[in-house]
Amino acid sequence: MNPTTEARPKKIPEGELPAVAVSASPREKLEEFLATRGLRLTQERSAILDEVFSSHLHFDGDELATRLASRPGAVRVSRATVYRTLRLMVEAGLLRRVARPNGREVYEHDYGYPQHDHFICRVCGELIEFQNGAISEILEEVAAKNSFRVSGHRLEVYGLCSKCSRPQRRHTKLDLL
Amino acid sequence: MNPTTEARPKKIPEGELPAVAVSASPREKLEEFLATRGLRLTQERSAILDEVFSSHLHFDGDELATRLASRPGAVRVSRATVYRTLRLMVEAGLLRRVARPNGREVYEHDYGYPQHDHFICRVCGELIEFQNGAISEILEEVAAKNSFRVSGHRLEVYGLCSKCSRPQRRHTKLDLL
DNA sequence: GTTATTGCAAACCATTTGCAAGTGT
DNA sequence: ACACTTGCAAATGGTTTGCAATAAC
Numbered sequence: 001m002n003p004t005t006e007a008r009p010k011k012i013p014e015g016e017l018p019a020v021a022v023s024a025s026p027r028e029k030l031e032e033f034l035a036t037r038g039l040r041l042t043q044e045r046s047a048i049l050d051e052v053f054s055s056h057l058h059f060d061g062d063e064l065a066t067r068l069a070s071r072p073g074a075v076r077v078s079r080a081t082v083y084r085t086l087r088l089m090v091e092a093g094l095l096r097r098v099a100r101p102n103g104r105e106v107y108e109h110d111y112g113y114p115q116h117d118h119f120i121c122r123v124c125g126e127l128i129e130f131q132n133g134a135i136s137e138i139l140e141e142v143a144a145k146n147s148f149r150v151s152g153h154r155l156e157v158y159g160l161c162s163k164c165s166r167p168q169r170r171h172t173k174l175d176l177l
Numbered sequence: 178m179n180p181t182t183e184a185r186p187k188k189i190p191e192g193e194l195p196a197v198a199v200s201a202s203p204r205e206k207l208e209e210f211l212a213t214r215g216l217r218l219t220q221e222r223s224a225i226l227d228e229v230f231s232s233h234l235h236f237d238g239d240e241l242a243t244r245l246a247s248r249p250g251a252v253r254v255s256r257a258t259v260y261r262t263l264r265l266m267v268e269a270g271l272l273r274r275v276a277r278p279n280g281r282e283v284y285e286h287d288y289g290y291p292q293h294d295h296f297i298c299r300v301c302g303e304l305i306e307f308q309n310g311a312i313s314e315i316l317e318e319v320a321a322k323n324s325f326r327v328s329g330h331r332l333e334v335y336g337l338c339s340k341c342s343r344p345q346r347r348h349t350k351l352d353l354l
Numbered sequence: 355g356t357t358a359t360t361g362c363a364a365a366c367c368a369t370t371t372g373c374a375a376g377t378g379t
Numbered sequence: 380a381c382a383c384t385t386g387c388a389a390a391t392g393g394t395t396t397g398c399a400a401t402a403a404c
Binding site: 105 | 392393394395396402403
């Protein structure tokens, strides 16, 4: 019940990191986060962490659970725990949610990775990342005028990717929104 | 089964409308849309249309269904029909979906209303609209570089509204993402 | 030894859908 | 008459949660 920050190993200089400099590994970051909450780094959480950061791809809870289940010698992790842990990792600043037009919550790395947004193809559903500092700047300006304090944003740009905008377009069951 | 555009009353100059000029009422637009699809403007759809355009507020399917149910002399409209019609109205270009961080799909007018985006307060959940043409321009540029063909976007800017960023902040159960 | 954590299965919950009855043209 | 529509209730489907068993510190 002690509210002071007694357990805070290595004060990491957050905020203005140069878009590439990673001060600590995702694992360290997670450990730090868990410590400050009196939570534990269990085998399950560790396995999830490994799987999540094994590649820089977008994924959803279900996929992740399936991937974990198919790892040969690893700990079994229930779907429930996967979802619970994903929530933790979002709170810890390791992951970020990126909505997709079909109800599934899609995640991506948010730690040690520069801010970016996405193009989302209405046909094939592919996510294409892009970076543009001007957008954040504009948002800050507009926010100031509205006395709004920005802490983050989610920008989804819909349309057709180069593959799907070719002459002979195929029909896919994906035209929501 | 005739694919020609036989029923197209009043060719409306879409696209570059001056942000205020409304060429036809939402009802006309819906009728036109339904006609081209061989669909009907039923009492239920009509009632939903009225309710939807009775105020320029954001709403979700559930809310709308409840509102409709509480209208004294009006037709009863089932929840299922409300959802079905909302989908139609999105396709017709009358409504647009604006995601909210809690799973419910939020709608807003998209016809006769200028393109805009939203600030979303993490504390009170309020949606504040703002307009900024520069953002769309930037997106077009970046998209061109990525051979992506933009058809629309959804930008949600999270943070604190002026009310909630005052010194003594209250605690609310709303801190997702 | 506590207290946090997990797995399971059931619960959630907004939205969708099958189907038989009803309605618009 | 012939689709298109509706309402109802059941189904969906990703995500969450209650609870007893289990593991971490």
